[in-house]
Amino acid sequence: MKVNGTPTRTIWVEREPGAAPGAVGIIDQTRLPHRFETVSLVSLEEAAHAIKAMLVRGAPLIGATAAYGVALAVHGDASDARLAHAYETLHATRPTAVNLRWALDEMMATLTPLAEADREAAAWARAAEIADEDVEICRQIGLNGLALIREIAARKKGAPVNILTHCNAGWLATVDWGTATSPIYHAHEAGIPLHVWVDETRPRNQGAALTAWELNNHGVPHAVIVDNTGGHLMQHGMVDLVIVGTDRTTANGDVCNKIGTYLKALAAHDNRVPFYVALPSPTIDFTLSSGFDIPIEERGAEEVSHVWGRTGAGEITTVQVTPDGSPVVNYAFDVTPARLVTGLITEKGVVAAERHAIATLFPERAKAAA
Numbered sequence: 390m391k392v393n394g395t396p397t398r399t400i401w402v403e404r405e406p407g408a409a410p411g412a413v414g415i416i417d418q419t420r421l422p423h424r425f426e427t428v429s430l431v432s433l434e435e436a437a438h439a440i441k442a443m444l445v446r447g448a449p450l451i452g453a454t455a456a457y458g459v460a461l462a463v464h465g466d467a468s469d470a471r472l473a474h475a476y477e478t479l480h481a482t483r484p485t486a487v488n489l490r491w492a493l494d495e496m497m498a499t500l501t502p503l504a505e506a507d508r509e510a511a512a513w514a515r516a517a518e519i520a521d522e523d524v525e526i527c528r529q530i531g532l533n534g535l536a537l538i539r540e541i542a543a544r545k546k547g548a549p550v551n552i553l554t555h556c557n558a559g560w561l562a563t564v565d566w567g568t569a570t571s572p573i574y575h576a577h578e579a580g581i582p583l584h585v586w587v588d589e590t591r592p593r594n595q596g597a598a599l600t601a602w603e604l605n606n607h608g609v610p611h612a613v614i615v616d617n618t619g620g621h622l623m624q625h626g627m628v629d630l631v632i633v634g635t636d637r638t639t640a641n642g643d644v645c646n647k648i649g650t651y652l653k654a655l656a657a658h659d660n661r662v663p664f665y666v667a668l669p670s671p672t673i674d675f676t677l678s679s680g681f682d683i684p685i686e687e688r689g690a691e692e693v694s695h696v697w698g699r700t701g702a703g704e705i706t707t708v709q710v711t712p713d714g715s716p717v718v719n720y721a722f723d724v725t726p727a728r729l730v731t732g733l734i735t736e737k738g739v740v741a742a743e744r745h746a747i748a749t750l751f752p753e754r755a756k757a758a759a
């Protein structure tokens with residue numbers, strides 16, 4: 390997508406002209422929406438830190454960064470021991486998004502059979518493929534989701550389609566396009582009138598800071614709402630469709646996503662609002678049959694006790710919102726049971742959140758995990 394008119398991805402390879410790749414460029418998402426800053430990653434440790442500290446975040450982008458982290462790791466030492474160390478270091482960064490494990494497994498499957506001398510070049514090539522594949526997958530998700538939005542738009546006869554989204558499952562969470570936002574961008578480009586309700590998504594405000602920044606850049610009509618507003622909007626017929634992303638969806642269709650997603654799904658169910666989940670197939674964990682087996686990340690107390698933002702004087706600062714001494718609990722994700730999900734928007738089509746339907750769409754992956 391474009392930043393100030395320039396086509397931009399969330400991750401790219403940096404190299405001197407004619408030279409081998411030397412570094413990986415990323416957008417530092419902890420600085421948005423107030424500053425657009427990029428960072429060069431030159432080592433395994435920097436790639437791991439970028440994921441853990443959430444300079445990059447969102448399941449597909451975590452996977453792509455991990456793949457490039459392996460490429461950075463094998464510079465000068467591509468031994469089996471080094472590969473194993475890279476895998477463990479990157480895998481330990483964040484527990485919930487399964488794209489991390491998927492990308493690391495892909496890298497190992499490519500590199501392990503090769504002679505050590507061939508591994509570094511192969512690692513850069515496979516990481517680039519993973520990034521490119523993600524762009525194409527997200528584009529296809531957009532086209533499949535566009536059909537759903539078109540149907541609703543036809544029923545609304547020119548009135549804007551109101552879509553609610555949670556967290557950031559936008560292009561910033563992927564390599565490009567986004568998952569939940571890809572249908573939105575495609576519909577906007579197709580001239581379908583729409584309006585997006587953006588959940589702020591406390592504690593880290595991925596909605597208010599990142600999704601709103603994206604939509605603003607692309608001229609998509611939207612409004613930021615506090616996380617508890619969705620139910621009220623749905624009761625008053627102000628939401629036509631919910632589209633969210635996911636960090637891991639299990640073989641039976643249970644959806645793990647940013648904390649608060651489950652409450653949106655409950656409200657959508659109660660108000661008969663369609664609740665769709667947009668996801669690339671690497672986000673499906675065919676090894677698990679229940680969302681309640683997914684490890685749920687718990688993050689630091691300061692994300693809840695403090696808020697970060699810009700003062701009227703332009704200073705970027707953090708302030709405390711809880712009393713000194715109040716304990717804080719910070720679960721980063723929750724699980725929406727498959728029964729509350731209207732459908733999964735994948736790169737291969739829209740499918741029921743149900744074991745047989747998912748396995749039929751992705752037979753190789755389902756078989757490999759059986």
Ligand code: MRU
Nearest residue numbers: 446447448558562568634635647
């Ligand atoms: O903690 P984050 O910001 O990495 O969480 C991101 C989400 O929950 C997204 O909805 C999910 O990764 C899907 S991204 C296409």
